[in-house]
Structures are given as structure tokens and as C-alpha cells.
Amino acid sequence: AQSVSQHNHHVILSEAASLELGCNYSYGGTVNLFWYVQYPGQHLQLLLKYFSGDPLVKGIKGFEAEFIKSKFSFNLRKPSVQWSDTAEYFCAAGTGNNRLAFGKGNQVVVIP
């Protein structure tokens, strides 16, 4: 069964700092990859997704992620975070939308 690993569950950083969240998946076949964000008290929203093509994917709110097939990774980055980026971030992998596997999430706190 596919699985997704996210490291450094809690991340605290100051505004304007750069953010990188790691995501590794285990799945042998073609896989679709997603990053979702959950702001405090809200539901999950899609940040970005990768299905094929350019391995560098740009999403909303200045986020981007890079798919590295050889490393089974799909790391999320943002060059300069804002206080409003305080949220929990989830990486997910699956074949199509059927039976997405989610990572355990990264709780990110941005200090003004």
C-alpha cells in the first residue's frame, strides 16, 4: 500500500524566512502528488498538485513544489513566509483521486 512521510511535524519560523517541508512517498507506479493546507478552524484547501510534465509545480500563495522521482520526494517550498501562512500542511499521494494517502502533516507557525 502507498504511504506518505512528512518530517518535522512542528515548524516555527519568523516572517520573511524561507520554508521547506519534506514529503516522501512509497509507491512503485505512476503517482499523483498533492499538497493541501488547513488554516486554523478551516477545511483542507489544495495548494498545488503534480500529475506529469514539469517537475517544478507552482501553486497558490507563492508556494511551489518539486517532484524528484529518483528520491520519491515532493518537497514544498516558499521563499518568504508571512504570518498568514500559519497552518497545517499535508502531503498526499494517490493514483487519480481514488484512495489518497495523506502524510501526518506539518504544523507551521509563523511568528510576526
Added chain:
Amino acid sequence: NAGVTQTPKFQVLKTGQSMTLQCAQDMNHEYMSWYRQDPGMGLRLIHYSVGAGITDQGEVPNGYNVSRSTTEDFPLRLLSAAPSQTSVYFCASSYSWDRSSTDTQYFGPGTRLTVL
């Protein structure tokens, strides 16, 4: 479009009680699913449906039942609530479900359930 809606937003149950969490979408999506979210565990798939009349089990189905009589609705039933079912429950939907799908999965606002 209202998107994916869930009711209730909050619920407290006693052990052994039963209840139904409601989920509806108005986007004519084929695929609907239920997840539970627990601290440090991420989201885990409970049940899913690829169309009206078709449901299947996910990763953690025990203690939950589902049915899909219409495209729009996908209720989740707790037959006899247990404290281990205290969680936040999210419903999600997408237009298609096949392996080549590139559709986004849309999530509802969640139901926070506490079982005493």
C-alpha cells in the same frame, strides 16, 4: 455552488449512541469519500464511493457504515459510538475517480465529534 457541505459542525455523543454525519455536494461529482483526522495521524480514509449505489472500504472502516443512494449525498453512520471515534470527520468529492484522473478533491468544512 455551495461545494461540499457537512452537518452538523459539532456533535457530542455518549458511548453506544448512534448517529449519522451528513455530507452533500452540488457539483455532480462521481467520487465522494470520508476521512477522519486525528492529531499527529493526518487524514485516514474511512469509506469511499465512485457513484450512486457503489461504496467501498478505505483504511479504517470498522464502526462506520455508508450508503450512496443519490449522486449528491454520502452519509456516514456510526452504529454504536466509541471514544476511539472522537475525531474530526471530513467529507470530500471529485468529479472523477479513475486512475488517470487529474481532478482536484474538494473537502467539506468538517464535523468535530466527541464521544464520551
